[in-house]
Amino acid sequence: MTTVEQRYQEAKATYASIGVDTDAVLKQLQEVKISMHCWQGDDVKGFLNPDGELTGGIMSTGNYPGAARTPDELRADLEKAYSLIPGKHKLNLHAIYLDTDETVDLNEIEPKHFEKWVVWAKEQGLGLDFNPTFFSHPMMKDGFTLSHPDKEVRDYWIEHGKRSRRVAEYFGKELGQTCYTNFWVPDGFKDNPVDRLSPRKRLMESLDAIFSEEIDEAYNVDTVESKLFGLGAEAYTVGSHEFYMGYGLTRNKAILLDAGHFHPTEVISNKLSSLSLFSEKNLMLHVSRPVRWDSDHVVIMDDELQDIAKEIVRNNLLDKTVIGLDFFDATINRVAAWVIGTRNTQKALLKAMLEPTAELKELENKFDFTARLAYTEELKDFPYADVWNYFCEQNGVPVGLDWLKEVQAYEKEILATR
Ligand code: RNT
Numbered sequence: 001m002t003t004v005e006q007r008y009q010e011a012k013a014t015y016a017s018i019g020v021d022t023d024a025v026l027k028q029l030q031e032v033k034i035s036m037h038c039w040q041g042d043d044v045k046g047f048l049n050p051d052g053e054l055t056g057g058i059m060s061t062g063n064y065p066g067a068a069r070t071p072d073e074l075r076a077d078l079e080k081a082y083s084l085i086p087g088k089h090k091l092n093l094h095a096i097y098l099d100t101d102e103t104v105d106l107n108e109i110e111p112k113h114f115e116k117w118v119v120w121a122k123e124q125g126l127g128l129d130f131n132p133t134f135f136s137h138p139m140m141k142d143g144f145t146l147s148h149p150d151k152e153v154r155d156y157w158i159e160h161g162k163r164s165r166r167v168a169e170y171f172g173k174e175l176g177q178t179c180y181t182n183f184w185v186p187d188g189f190k191d192n193p194v195d196r197l198s199p200r201k202r203l204m205e206s207l208d209a210i211f212s213e214e215i216d217e218a219y220n221v222d223t224v225e226s227k228l229f230g231l232g233a234e235a236y237t238v239g240s241h242e243f244y245m246g247y248g249l250t251r252n253k254a255i256l257l258d259a260g261h262f263h264p265t266e267v268i269s270n271k272l273s274s275l276s277l278f279s280e281k282n283l284m285l286h287v288s289r290p291v292r293w294d295s296d297h298v299v300i301m302d303d304e305l306q307d308i309a310k311e312i313v314r315n316n317l318l319d320k321t322v323i324g325l326d327f328f329d330a331t332i333n334r335v336a337a338w339v340i341g342t343r344n345t346q347k348a349l350l351k352a353m354l355e356p357t358a359e360l361k362e363l364e365n366k367f368d369f370t371a372r373l374a375y376t377e378e379l380k381d382f383p384y385a386d387v388w389n390y391f392c393e394q395n396g397v398p399v400g401l402d403w404l405k406e407v408q409a410y411e412k413e414i415l416a417t418r
């Protein structure tokens with residue numbers, strides 16, 4: 001027996017003493033797919049513009065060496081990251097990550113421009129999710145895309161949205177897994193608008209036009225992502241939370257909550273239960289970490305990450321929630337960023353699964369708040385890390401910090417030569 005297994009056996013007994021079956025928990029964790037985002041690998045630049053400038057709507061900071069410059073480099077980096085993450089997952093692609101020798105604009109993309117990604121995903125046993133790209137493009141005029149007052153601008157982006165859904169349908173068909181296609185639109189004003197209504201009406205109509213094409217939901221499910229404010233759109237974002245909650249619920253679209261898109265003390269963990277009652281569709285998350293004005297720091301094991309995981313697990317929402325990641329830090333090794341954020345998300349789910357939820361709910365129903373507090377506090381010291389390490393060992397990925405050595409070697413051998 002390895003030390004890791006020995007420690008697992010002890011942890012198993014400890015958890016059994018409070019009625020938790022760790023073997024069953026590990027089976028459950030094995031089933032959870034995380035939709036890991038491609039854009040951490042190259043600071044959201046993509047391959048549409050050769051110089052990969054971020055020209056509006058989104059920004060990443062930092063210049064750590066080794067960013068992927070081509071689809072092949074990005075895939076190599078992704079393979080490295082996935083090899084250090086337990087389980088089988090999905091990759092979340094953005095339209096600007098097309099892989100083709102043709103010069104195509106966003107309103108011209110077709111499934112064939114993403115064929116290499118599909119071939120690779122099949123090889124790797126990965127599913128694919130998708131995102132139309134409504135930023136970093138000359139047709140984003142005055143900070144607006146789908147809600148721009150000029151119809152020509154809106155039509156350009158409507159066409160991009162329609163084509164994106166066809167790419168997603170192709171992913172779903174080819175890979176035999178539903179592709180979740182997320183619509184995030186940065187449109188907004190830096191300063192206080194006079195008319196808050198018209199841009200929202202235009203956004204609503206543009207989205208309706210995009211979604212007018214029927215696509216089998218076995219292949220593609222659309223999700224809509226809100227935001228409170230962005231860089232250069234501090235006063236007003238067209239696609240606010242209320243906008244997309246209304247839109248999603250009336251159009252039967254999935255609602256995506258990004259952990260970094262709300263007021264500084266507002267949390268998405270407290271929203272999942274309510275939304276799950278009213279949304280017929282699955283919920284989708286962008287697990288992220290807000291820091292002051294930024295919404296996209298690497299996910300760490302903070303209270304909100306654990307609360308998100310608890311809400312999903314305690315309310316039996318694992319089958320109703322698509323867990324995506326969204327962060328991009330260009331000041332650290334990008335493969336490490338993926339590994340840290342993805343493993344943390346899985347670890348938080350594991351911690352939540354290792355709770356005797358039924359017993360805790362019973363205490364609460366008896367209004368025994370003393371025992372509830374005693375349990376939830378003591379549980380924090382239970383040996384979840386021994387269960388996690390065993391999960392990693394069982395999945396053939398490095399235990400504890402060992403993954404870092406592999407990333408450092410990869411940096412020396414590959415990333416440093418870029
Ligand atoms: C930006 C949104 C959005 C993007 C990706 C790249 O604030 O969170 O999800 O991060 O589309």
Ligand code: ZN
Nearest residue numbers: 225258286326
């Ligand atoms: Zn997001």
